[in-house]
Amino acid sequence: MDALIQVENLVKIYQLGEVEIPALRGITLSIERGEFVAIMGASGSGKSTFMNILGFLDLPTSGLYLFEGIHGEHLSRDELAEIRNRKIGFVFQGFNLLSKYSALENVELPLIYSKISGSRRREMAQRALSAVGLEDRSHHHPFQLSGGEQQRVAIARALVNQPSVLLADEPTGNLDTKTSGEIMDLFRKLNEEMGITIVMVTHEPDIASYAERRILFKDGQVVEDSYSRL
Amino acid sequence: MTTLVASFRIALRALLANKMRSILTLLGIIIGVGAVIAMIAVGSGAKKRIEEQIASMGSNLLVVMSGSATSGGIRFGAGTVPTLTLEDARAIASEIPGVKYVAPAYNGIAQVVFGNQNWSTLIYGSTPEIFEIREWRLVSGRSLTQQDIDGAAKVCILGKTVAENLFGGLDPIGEIVRIKKIPFTVIGVLSPKGQSTWGQDQDDIIFVPLTTAQKRLFGMQFPGMVRSISIQAMGPEVMKNVEEQITELLRQRHRIPQGQDNDFTVRNLTEVASRAEESAKVMSLLLGAIASISLIVGGIGIMNIMLVSVTERTREIGIRMAVGAKGKDILLQFLIESLMLSLMGGILGIAIGMVGTLVLVHFTQWPTLFSLKAILLAFLFSGSVGVFFGFYPARKASLLNPIDALRYE
Numbered sequence: 016m017d018a019l020i021q022v023e024n025l026v027k028i029y030q031l032g033e034v035e036i037p038a039l040r041g042i043t044l045s046i047e048r049g050e051f052v053a054i055m056g057a058s059g060s061g062k063s064t065f066m067n068i069l070g071f072l073d074l075p076t077s078g079l080y081l082f083e084g085i086h087g088e089h090l091s092r093d094e095l096a097e098i099r100n101r102k103i104g105f106v107f108q109g110f111n112l113l114s115k116y117s118a119l120e121n122v123e124l125p126l127i128y129s130k131i132s133g134s135r136r137r138e139m140a141q142r143a144l145s146a147v148g149l150e151d152r153s154h155h156h157p158f159q160l161s162g163g164e165q166q167r168v169a170i171a172r173a174l175v176n177q178p179s180v181l182l183a184d185e186p187t188g189n190l191d192t193k194t195s196g197e198i199m200d201l202f203r204k205l206n207e208e209m210g211i212t213i214v215m216v217t218h219e220p221d222i223a224s225y226a227e228r229r230i231l232f233k234d235g236q237v238v239e240d241s242y243s244r245l
Numbered sequence: 246m247t248t249l250v251a252s253f254r255i256a257l258r259a260l261l262a263n264k265m266r267s268i269l270t271l272l273g274i275i276i277g278v279g280a281v282i283a284m285i286a287v288g289s290g291a292k293k294r295i296e297e298q299i300a301s302m303g304s305n306l307l308v309v310m311s312g313s314a315t316s317g318g319i320r321f322g323a324g325t326v327p328t329l330t331l332e333d334a335r336a337i338a339s340e341i342p343g344v345k346y347v348a349p350a351y352n353g354i355a356q357v358v359f360g361n362q363n364w365s366t367l368i369y370g371s372t373p374e375i376f377e378i379r380e381w382r383l384v385s386g387r388s389l390t391q392q393d394i395d396g397a398a399k400v401c402i403l404g405k406t407v408a409e410n411l412f413g414g415l416d417p418i419g420e421i422v423r424i425k426k427i428p429f430t431v432i433g434v435l436s437p438k439g440q441s442t443w444g445q446d447q448d449d450i451i452f453v454p455l456t457t458a459q460k461r462l463f464g465m466q467f468p469g470m471v472r473s474i475s476i477q478a479m480g481p482e483v484m485k486n487v488e489e490q491i492t493e494l495l496r497q498r499h500r501i502p503q504g505q506d507n508d509f510t511v512r513n514l515t516e517v518a519s520r521a522e523e524s525a526k527v528m529s530l531l532l533g534a535i536a537s538i539s540l541i542v543g544g545i546g547i548m549n550i551m552l553v554s555v556t557e558r559t560r561e562i563g564i565r566m567a568v569g570a571k572g573k574d575i576l577l578q579f580l581i582e583s584l585m586l587s588l589m590g591g592i593l594g595i596a597i598g599m600v601g602t603l604v605l606v607h608f609t610q611w612p613t614l615f616s617l618k619a620i621l622l623a624f625l626f627s628g629s630v631g632v633f634f635g636f637y638p639a640r641k642a643s644l645l646n647p648i649d650a651l652r653y654e
Contacts, residue, residue: 067648070567072567072647072648072651073648092571092572093571093572093573096566096569096570096571096572097569097571099566099567099568099569100568100569100570101569105567105568107651111560111563111564111567111651112564113561113564115258115259115262116258124564124565124568125568125569127248127251128248128565128568128569128570128571128574129569130248133250133251172568176569
C-alpha cells in the first residue's frame with residue numbers, strides 16, 4: 016500500500032555564509048491517507064523546516080521525498096507552485112489572509128491560480144466556507160472577523176481546491192484556549208467525517224492530543240512516534 | 246484568459262487600495278505625456294507653417310541680383326547698378342543644363358490708382374515663367390502671354406492684397422487701373438500666398454509684362470537691363486551645380502577678371518528656407534526630448550512606487566505563492582499594475598496635453614498641429630515606460646522565496 020507521504024533519510028542543511036547549519040538530519044517516516052498527525056518539538060527542532068519541505072515550499076538537501084508517488088526533491092519553482100496549488104492546503108499561525116479581500120475572495124485565491132472561472136470559483140469558495148461554518152460571513156473582511164473566524168476562513172481556503180493534505184503550522188498559536196479547542200474540533204471533524212489527511216505542527220501538548228499520531232522532533236531527528244487517542 | 250482577467254482585477258484593486266499614492270504616481274505620467282503632446286503639437290505646428298511658407302515661395306529657387314553701386318565710398322544695395330541683361334537671362338536658359346525655368350524681372354514701387362482708391366505697391370515686371378517658378382496660381386482671369394511681353398502690353402495681374410485694397414468686393418477683371426498715370430487693364434487676380442518666411446506680405450504685388458515695366462513704367466537708361474533673374478532648377482540635387490555654373494557664366498559674360506568681385510549676387514532661396522525648416526525641426530525635436538525627459542521621470546516615479554509596493558506586499562506575495570501562484574503570475578500582477586498606471590496616465594496626459602495646447606493657442610495664437618501619430622506614439626511610449634520601469638520591481642517580486650516572503654513582517 017502506497018503511503019501518501021513517504022520520506023527517507025531526509026536532510027536539510029542551511030548554508031549561512033561559510034557555516035552549515037543542519038536543520039534536518041535524516042528523517043524517515045511515512046504518513047498514510049486519512050491520518051491526523053501532530054508534529055511536536057521545541058523551536059529549532061526542525062519541525063517547521065520539515066513542514067516546508069512537506070508543503071513543497073522548500074526542497075531538501077538530500078534524501079527521498081515521495082508525495083503520492085511524486086518525487087519532491089528536484090522540482091522547478093513552477094512545478095512546486097503547481098503542486099502547492101492542487102495538492103496542499105496550508106493553514107498558518109498568523110492566518111495570512113489578504114486584508115483587502117473579503118472572506119469569500121480569500122477562499123477563492125487558490126482557484127485563481129488553478130485557472131477556474133469566476134462563477135465556479137465563487138461556488139466552490141462558498142461551499143468551502145459552509146464546510147467551516149462561515150457561510151453567512153462570506154462578505155466580511157478579515158478585520159471584521161474574530162481570530163477563530165479568520166482561522167476558519169484560512170482553513171476554508173486550504174480546503175477549497177480539495178487538496179490531498181492539510182498542513183497546519185501552529186494553527187492555534189494566535190488563539191485563546193477556547194477558540195483553539197473549536198479549531199481543533201473542526202480539524203477532527205474534517206479528518207473523521209471527510210477523511211482529510213492533516214499534518215499539524217504544534218508545541219502545545221493539549222493541541223497535539225487532538226491528533227491520533229504524534230511525532231516528536233529533536234535536533235532535526237525523530238525521537239518519538241506514537242499512536243494514541245484521547 | 247481567466248488569469249489575465251483576474252490579474253487585471255487584482256491590479257485594479259491594489260491601485261484603488263492606495264488611491265492617493267496611485268494618483269500622485271499617475272500625475273508624473275500625466276505631466277510627462279501631456280508635455281510630450283503639447284510640445285509635439287507646438288513643434289509640428291511651427292514646422293508646418295514654415296513648410297507652407299517654403300512651398301509658397303517656390304521650390305529649387307535661385308535668384309540672381311544685379312550688383313551694388315559704389316559712389317564716393319558709399320556702397321548701395323544689391324540691384325542698384327544695372328549689370329544684368331535680358332541676354333544674360335537667355336544665356337542662362339540656353340547654356341546651363343539643369344535649369345527648368347528662367348524669369349528675368351524688372352521691378353519698382355509705384356502708386357496704383359483705381360477710381361477714388363489708391364495703393365502703393367511693388368510692380369513686378371517679368372515673363373510668364375515667373376508664375377511657374379514662384380508657384381503663383383490665378384483665382385480668376387488669365388496669365389501673361391508671350392504676346393503681352395513682345396508688345397509691351399498695358400495689362401496687369403493683381404496680388405490679393407492689392408485687389409482687396411483697390412477693389413474691395415468688386416471683380417477687378419477687365420477694369421482699368423492707373424500705374425504711374427498709365428492705364429493698365431487687369432487681366433488676372435492671383436490666389437493668396439500669405440506671409441513669406443521673413444514676414445513679408447507676398448500678395449502685395451502687381452505683375453506686368455517685363456517689357457512694359459522696362460519701357461513704360463521705369464524708364465530705362467540702358468535698354469534690355471533687368472534687376473534680377475529668377476531661376477528654377479530641375480531638382481534640389483542640381484541646385485549647387487546650377488548655382489556655380491551661373492556664377493561662372495555671368496563672370497564670363499561680364500568679363501570679370503580673376504580675383505575681382507562679382508558684379509551680381511546669386512542667392513539660393515531654398516537654402517535659406519530649408520535652414521529655417523531645419524531649425525524648426527531641431528526645435529520640435531528638442532521640445533519633444535525635453536518633454537520625454539519628464540515622461541522618463543514619471544516612469545522612475547512608477548518604478549519607485551512599485552518597489553515600495555512590492556516590499557509592502559511581500560507577505561501578500563508569500564501568501565499567493567503558498568496557495569499556488571507561480572513566478573509569472575506574480576510578475577504579471579505587478580507588471581499589469583504598473584502598465585495600468587502608465588496607460589491611465591497616458592490617456593489622461595493626452596487629454597490634458599490637448600487641452601493645454603488649446604489654452605496655449607488661445608493666448609498666444611501659435612500655430613499648433615495635433616497628429617494621430619504623435620498621440621499614438623505618446624500613448625505607446627507611456628505604455629513602454631510602464632513596462633520598462635515596472636519590470637524590475639515585478640521581477641523582484643516574482644523571484645521572492647515563498648518562505649521568506651511569508652515570514653516577512
